[in-house]
Amino acid sequence: MTTINIHSPPDEVLFYANDSFYKFVEQCLGTDEMELIKIQGIKNTRTLIHLPNVLDVLKVECEALDDIQTRVCFKLKDNTYIVKPGVVAGVEDFVEALRAKDKEYLKKTEQQQKKSKRKTDNDKSKPSINQASPSQPLTANSSATPSLAFLSTNNSPSTPSEALPSINGCKQLINEFIEKWCKSYMPDILLHESNDYTLFVKESNMHLKCSCGIEMKLPFQPKTKTFQISSFYRHVKQTNCSMIKQKQNANQHLATNDQTKDHDQSDIAPVVEDVDSSQTQHSNSQSLSLSSSIICKNPRASLKRIHKSSLPITITSGAGNETSSKRSKNRQ
Known part of the structure; x- marks a missing residue:
């Protein structure tokens, strides 16, 4: 077991029991003090810190305590015993340190419980991931x-x-x-x-x-x-x-x-233009063929009609009347 500072022990010392507890006491106080605690049936740390005074048992006249009594006490001439001052100081300091650690642990645990309760309340109102x-x-x-x-x-x-x-x-x-x-x-x-x-x-x-x-x-x-x-x-x-x-x-x-x-x-665009031009050419060719057929049937009549349609209509005086009269004579 590693060396433990009794005035700044880890939390685990509060939960030592049986062999681990006795080894812890022996390391901090010694073999005689450990056997004094063990003979009283103290098997864990929490029991030890709740006893009023571990050394009170030495006031009891009991044969089972004779051996341990002679080791941790001085025997006076009147056959009475007084506990060695070093044993008293060591045991009292040891127990007091454990009691202080227990109070510190309980306070820390209470704070953690309050914090956990607040967190639980928050989680109820806003579920966590x-x-x-x-x-x-x-x-x-x-x-x-x-x-x-x-x-x-x-x-x-x-x-x-x-x-x-x-x-x-x-x-x-x-x-x-x-x-x-x-x-x-x-x-x-x-x-x-x-x-x-x-x-x-x-x-x-x-x-x-x-x-x-x-x-x-x-x-x-x-x-x-x-x-x-x-x-x-x-x-x-x-x-x-x-x-x-x-x-x-x-x-x-x-x-x-x-x-x-x-x-x-x-x-597509040129094709459309080609189609349009081809349709136009086809239409023009049909018109020309139709005109040709008309001319072939009556060439003179056709030429006269074309000639008349191509001459402009003018209204003049003098010479115009003379020209008109000549045309009427020719027709007659």
């Missing part, structure tokens, strides 16, 4: 909004839940960070929760699972109240993530379709 299943997804429609009081990067003592965001708040925070990162480093690809990744709590820590099947932990940073998402960024940027590949292929396919559509539209 540990009340959810270890792999419960973080959904925006969750009726409860437990805090992330137990999320930490190194399993250090938890931060008070009042200083940490709710599950929905953490979910929104992570989604916003991922969206901003995508706009800066992958502008052609946007990632959405539920479709491309899933957020859930596992072993009191936030986890992210990519739709490709890779799962990673998102450590919580208590000082900044944010999550470390760099592992997910590296995954989608530097690894052969099947989800990212599908999105890239879809973007390429969409771009190819757009180019093909634009090319097809540019090819």
Whole structure:
């Protein structure tokens, strides 16, 4: 057993019993004092500190005490005994130190119980994240909004839940960070929760699972109240993530379709013009053929009609009347 400072003992000394208790007493006081305590049936620390005076037993006239009495007492000439001053001082100091330790322990335990009770009351009004299943997804429609009081990067003592965001708040925070990162480093690809990744709590820590099947932990940073998402960024940027590949292929396919559509539209326009011109030529040819057929049937009449239609109609005086009279004579 290691050496123990009796004036600053560990809490465990209050729970020593039987052999461990007797060894502890022997180490601190000595063999004679240990046997004096053992002969009285004192088997543990708590019994010892509740006795008024361990040395009172030496006042009893009993043959069982004769041997121990001669070792811890002085025998006077009148056949009476007086306890050695060193034994008295040692035992009293030892018991007093244990009583002080017991009071300290009880006070500390009471404070812990009060703190635990307050925490329990707070948990009843606002359930903690540990009340959810270890792999419960973080959904925006969750009726409860437990805090992330137990999320930490190194399993250090938890931060008070009042200083940490709710599950929905953490979910929104992570989604916003991922969206901003995508706009800066992958502008052609946007990632959405539920479709491309899933957020859930596992072993009191936030986890992210990519739709490709890779799962990673998102450590919580208590000082900044944010999550470390760099592992997910590296995954989608530097690894052969099947989800990212599908999105890239879809973007390429969409771009190819757009180019093909634009090319097809540019090819259709001349065809329409050709059709229109061919229709116009066909119509003109029909008109010419019709005129030709009319001319062939009655060439002179046709020429006269064409000649008359081509002459302008003018109204003049003098010469015009003379010309008109000549035409009438010719007709006669």
